[in-house]
Amino acid sequence: MTTCQLCGQDSIEPKELYAKDYLSNEVFSLTQCPHCQCMMTRLPSAEQKHDYYGKDYYNSSAGKFTFVLEKIFRLNHAHNAKYFHTHFPSDRILEIGCGRGYLLRELKRLGSTVHCLESADAADWILDNQEVQVATLSDQQDQLWPFPDSFFQLTIFWHVLEHLPNPTTSLQQAYRCLESGGTLCVSVPNISSLQAKMNLTTWFHLDVPRHLIHFSQEGLIALLEKQGFEIIKITAGDRMQNLFGWLQSIANLLTPGHINSFYRFIQGGQPLRGAHLPSLVFQLLACWMWIPLGCLGFLVEEIFHSYGTVTVYATKKNVATFQEEQEK
Numbered sequence: 001m002t003t004c005q006l007c008g009q010d011s012i013e014p015k016e017l018y019a020k021d022y023l024s025n026e027v028f029s030l031t032q033c034p035h036c037q038c039m040m041t042r043l044p045s046a047e048q049k050h051d052y053y054g055k056d057y058y059n060s061s062a063g064k065f066t067f068v069l070e071k072i073f074r075l076n077h078a079h080n081a082k083y084f085h086t087h088f089p090s091d092r093i094l095e096i097g098c099g100r101g102y103l104l105r106e107l108k109r110l111g112s113t114v115h116c117l118e119s120a121d122a123a124d125w126i127l128d129n130q131e132v133q134v135a136t137l138s139d140q141q142d143q144l145w146p147f148p149d150s151f152f153q154l155t156i157f158w159h160v161l162e163h164l165p166n167p168t169t170s171l172q173q174a175y176r177c178l179e180s181g182g183t184l185c186v187s188v189p190n191i192s193s194l195q196a197k198m199n200l201t202t203w204f205h206l207d208v209p210r211h212l213i214h215f216s217q218e219g220l221i222a223l224l225e226k227q228g229f230e231i232i233k234i235t236a237g238d239r240m241q242n243l244f245g246w247l248q249s250i251a252n253l254l255t256p257g258h259i260n261s262f263y264r265f266i267q268g269g270q271p272l273r274g275a276h277l278p279s280l281v282f283q284l285l286a287c288w289m290w291i292p293l294g295c296l297g298f299l300v301e302e303i304f305h306s307y308g309t310v311t312v313y314a315t316k317k318n319v320a321t322f323q324e325e326q327e328k
């Protein structure tokens with residue numbers, strides 16, 4: 001029996017659900033909070049813990065994917081940047097975990113001052129990005145972010161909150177560093193989506209143990225509201241990720257022992273070299289089946305608004321108003 005670190009509900013019964021990491025082949029158990037429906041990955045003790053973000057995950061400094069896909073990925077970020085620029089024009093923007101900095105570079109080009117906060121353990125080529133101001137936070141340090149109060153107008157967690165060991169603390173820091181009325185954007189995989197429910201343990205976006213928290217849409221909204229944010233908009237997340245989630249998750253049903261082989265194929269490089277060859281060949285040969293089925297799933301998701309990834313936009317409530325509400 002444990003307490004839910006997100007909604008604070010006591011007495012969570014561990015759910016008998018296990019999922020295998022497609023990179024390390026280690027099996028992890030998941031617990032689900034019956035109240036907010038979010039799930040948590042149970043990690044082994046610190047001594048047993050390995051580095052789950054190796055070269056198989058990041059590939060190389062040239063990118064996570066092959067050249068053409070990396071280009072598409074970059075165009076997708078340029079599209080996202082334009083959306084932010086049009087709907088939430090901001091002078092100072094913070095992104096938590098910016099990776100290769102594609103989104104921030106575009107926002108900088110559009111005229112904003114951009115900052116990134118990264119783990120001090122991130123790869124050198126992430127921390128040495130000359131185009132983006134990268135601040136670091138050590139896992140062992142105090143979790144106080146190195147920015148003044150009310151400094152940013154827009155703070156973005158783009159597929160990052162699910163990787164953080166303590167999302168509540170991170171959101172409290174985001175609240176502190178955001179100006180009153182500023183915008184918070186959180187995009188995460190949605191565990192309450194149709195594609196997740198199809199077969200959770202082989203779902204592409206489950207990605208244990210790198211994803212520590214698996215948010216339901218309702219659970220994320222409740223968490224943001226509890227930390228002083230007012231929800232202003234909920235959208236379909238990243239449609240490229242939604243579609244790929246369907247395609248790869250259906251392909252995974254064919255080879256449940258070795259998942260994400262097709263994903264490794266399109267990454268190329270080190271991830272491809274580590275792929276299980278028979279599973280990869282089987283997934284490739286069966287593409288005539290999972291491509292149309294995946295597209296169909298994507299359309300169904302669009303019709304029922306149950307998206308594989310979801311983006312929530314929220315605004316920081318006035319501090320005095322929030323404190324008053326807390327005291328009631």
Ligand SMILES: [Zn+2]
Pocket residue numbers: 004005006007008009033034035036037038
């Ligand atoms: Zn909960």
